[in-house]
Amino acid sequence: MRILPTLLFLAIVAALPIAVPWLQFVFTLALAHGLAALGVALLLRAGLISLGHATYYALGAYAAAFLSRSVGVTDFFVLIAGGILVAAAAGVLIGLFMVRYRSIFFGMLNLAVSMILFAFLAKFYGLTGGTDGIRVSTPTVFGAAFDRKTFGDVLFYSLLVIIALVTFGVTRYLRSPMGEALSAVHTNEVRLEYLGISVNRVLLSAYTLSAALAGLGGAIGGIAIGHVVPEMAYWTGSGHLVLVAVLGGIGGVLGPLIGSVFLELVHTLAAGYASDVWNLIVGVTLLFVIFFLPQGLYGLPARLFGRKEAAK
Amino acid sequence: MLQAFIPLLVDGLANAAVIFFVAVGLTLVFSVLHILNVAHGSFYAIGAYVAVSLSLWLLAAGLPPVLTFPALLLSAAAVAALFGPLIERTFLRWTYGKPEAVQILVTFAIFLILEDLQRLVFGVQSFYQDTPMQLLGSITIGGIMYLNYQLLLIVLAIVVLVGLRILINNSRMGKLMVAVVTDREVAQTLGVRTDRVFMIAFTIGVFLAALGGALASPTSGVAPGLGAETMVLAFAVAAIGGLGQIEGAALAAVIVGVARALAIYFVPELDVVVPYLVMLLVLLVRPYGLFGRVQARRV
Numbered sequence: 033m034r035i036l037p038t039l040l041f042l043a044i045v046a047a048l049p050i051a052v053p054w055l056q057f058v059f060t061l062a063l064a065h066g067l068a069a070l071g072v073a074l075l076l077r078a079g080l081i082s083l084g085h086a087t088y089y090a091l092g093a094y095a096a097a098f099l100s101r102s103v104g105v106t107d108f109f110v111l112i113a114g115g116i117l118v119a120a121a122a123g124v125l126i127g128l129f130m131v132r133y134r135s136i137f138f139g140m141l142n143l144a145v146s147m148i149l150f151a152f153l154a155k156f157y158g159l160t161g162g163t164d165g166i167r168v169s170t171p172t173v174f175g176a177a178f179d180r181k182t183f184g185d186v187l188f189y190s191l192l193v194i195i196a197l198v199t200f201g202v203t204r205y206l207r208s209p210m211g212e213a214l215s216a217v218h219t220n221e222v223r224l225e226y227l228g229i230s231v232n233r234v235l236l237s238a239y240t241l242s243a244a245l246a247g248l249g250g251a252i253g254g255i256a257i258g259h260v261v262p263e264m265a266y267w268t269g270s271g272h273l274v275l276v277a278v279l280g281g282i283g284g285v286l287g288p289l290i291g292s293v294f295l296e297l298v299h300t301l302a303a304g305y306a307s308d309v310w311n312l313i314v315g316v317t318l319l320f321v322i323f324f325l326p327q328g329l330y331g332l333p334a335r336l337f338g339r340k341e342a343a344k
Numbered sequence: 345m346l347q348a349f350i351p352l353l354v355d356g357l358a359n360a361a362v363i364f365f366v367a368v369g370l371t372l373v374f375s376v377l378h379i380l381n382v383a384h385g386s387f388y389a390i391g392a393y394v395a396v397s398l399s400l401w402l403l404a405a406g407l408p409p410v411l412t413f414p415a416l417l418l419s420a421a422a423v424a425a426l427f428g429p430l431i432e433r434t435f436l437r438w439t440y441g442k443p444e445a446v447q448i449l450v451t452f453a454i455f456l457i458l459e460d461l462q463r464l465v466f467g468v469q470s471f472y473q474d475t476p477m478q479l480l481g482s483i484t485i486g487g488i489m490y491l492n493y494q495l496l497l498i499v500l501a502i503v504v505l506v507g508l509r510i511l512i513n514n515s516r517m518g519k520l521m522v523a524v525v526t527d528r529e530v531a532q533t534l535g536v537r538t539d540r541v542f543m544i545a546f547t548i549g550v551f552l553a554a555l556g557g558a559l560a561s562p563t564s565g566v567a568p569g570l571g572a573e574t575m576v577l578a579f580a581v582a583a584i585g586g587l588g589q590i591e592g593a594a595l596a597a598v599i600v601g602v603a604r605a606l607a608i609y610f611v612p613e614l615d616v617v618v619p620y621l622v623m624l625l626v627l628l629v630r631p632y633g634l635f636g637r638v639q640a641r642r643v
Contacts, residue, residue, distance in 0.1 A: 081445040133631060135444050136380050140583045141627055144620040147576055151616040267576050271452045278449055315456035322450055323438060
């Protein structure tokens with residue numbers, strides 16, 4: 033990991049809300065989404081496009097909501113851990129099937145799973161609150177209770193620490209043999225098998241990690257909003273995660289996070305006078321990035337300063 | 345007991361007919377262009393919007409109501425003529441040979457743009473306009489009443505299925521399509537204008553989706569979010585049948601349509617889930633779909 037860009041990114045994200053307080057909530061949501069998009073980006077490295085990662089985002093969010101409502105857990109970090117664990121467990125189980133599929137079929141099977149979860153969340157009113165969703169009450173942190181405003185601060189700065197840890201961890205993972213093998217799946221899967229490496233195991237570990245990241249993002253997103261709804265699992269949500277990943281660039285761990293913060297910033301700025309055409313703006317931006325900035329926003333500085341290799 | 349099942353079956357088949365129009369368009373585009381078009385559902389919604397608007401305009405202008413039938417067809421043709429060549433020539437052609445993730449994202453971007461365009465043009469209210477269904481009335485067989493319009497949908501779906509098969513097997517354009525699907529490079533070397541084949545195949549796909557929307561509009565109306573809903577349904581049906589398989593899409597549409605009708609009758613909660621459950625089950629047993637081959641290359 034290049035320490036400097038990460039620190040720079042975190043410093044900018046941490047500093048801006050001091051000047052513009054309402055940005056704090058915007059960034060909290062953006063980073064939560066960015067974590068899920070990072071999970072999607074991991075799989076994209078292996079050439080696998082998941083059209084259903086909203087599944088794990090929603091699972092993380094609902095797990096936190098259930099722990100809070102039905103089990104009575106109030107601690108912030110326990111809720112998040114619950115979200116990660118549930119999403120990762122689902123990731124292992126579903127991943128066992130998914131890693132047998134490639135390309136379009138991988139994408140569509142993930143999509144099918146997410147739509148089943150969506151229907152389940154929306155229809156079983158007694159258990160999941162149906163389309164009303166579930167309210168998540170403000171958690172405590174290590175036994176200390178806060179009002180909503182102060183908790184927002186605590187959540188935001190804890191999230192920055194979490195992001196720092198995650199980027200460090202994911203970078204280490206990508207440099208490990210398992211992580212290097214992940215990109216090799218994309219390049220030449222058969223050769224990898226000849227080398228005696230189990231492609232399925234490589235993919236399963238990546239799939240589980242990506243599900244855990246999406247679950248982490250979902251749990252934080254659900255807690256930040258204070259409400260979870262079935263739409264979190266809808267397929268357009270999954271599409272947006274892929275979009276954010278590619279927009280930011282999948283070359284670096286930071287890419288999806290940058291993409292998410294960028295998109296959320298533009299969204300907020302556009303909300304005032306162009307909320308009718310928001311999707312249109314996103315669509316056009318995405319087309320522009322795909323056709324003219326294939327390495328995403330993350331690759332932009334390197335492109336501008338002519339250091340192509342730095343974007344790798 | 346059996347008496348109760350026949351109306352269910354007709355309901356299911358009419359539903360299957362509409363799904364078939366959309367799914368077969370998706371599958372045709374995939375088989376020729378090798379692109380999974382995420383914006384496909386939007387053409388269904390736009391077809392429905394245009395058909396309803398045109399019918400309402402016809403009636404408001406005092407023209408004979410029977411003209412709403414050609415209006416349905418005309419709307420689909422207009423949507424195809426407008427969007428097919430435009431989108432294929434401006435965006436899709438730059439993505440041929442690019443990674444799947446890129447292709448899917450480009451069509452997702454088009455989906456987002458079309459969503460907002462629909463809202464800008466048609467607003468956020470829902471429309472309903474059932475003159476064609478009223479005109480055809482109903483028929484009573486064996487003490488049970490059937491809507492003639494539903495029967496018409498089923499007949500039209502069969503006509504389209506047979507028509508597509510004839511088009512592909514017997515027409516010059518169809519043979520060129522098969523050639524391009526079999527080997528793009530060799531076809532090009534032999535002088536086939538592949539870019540035109542792509543454009544025409546994509547336009548036919550758009551037409552089929554818009555036709556589905558236009559034909560479904562008298563029974564179900566149109567509201568925001570219809571495109572996104574239809575998209576996933578068409579995905580599921582095309583995947584069940586085997587991507588790129590026309591007859592597969594037909595069979596899958598029948599399975600999904602009838603299964604949904606049964607679900608609505610017996611376990612209404614499962615209505616939305618049924619297509620995806622069927623898809624999961626089928627793909628777990630046959631990863632390439634019912635009719636799919638290990639390499640789906642046939643048109």
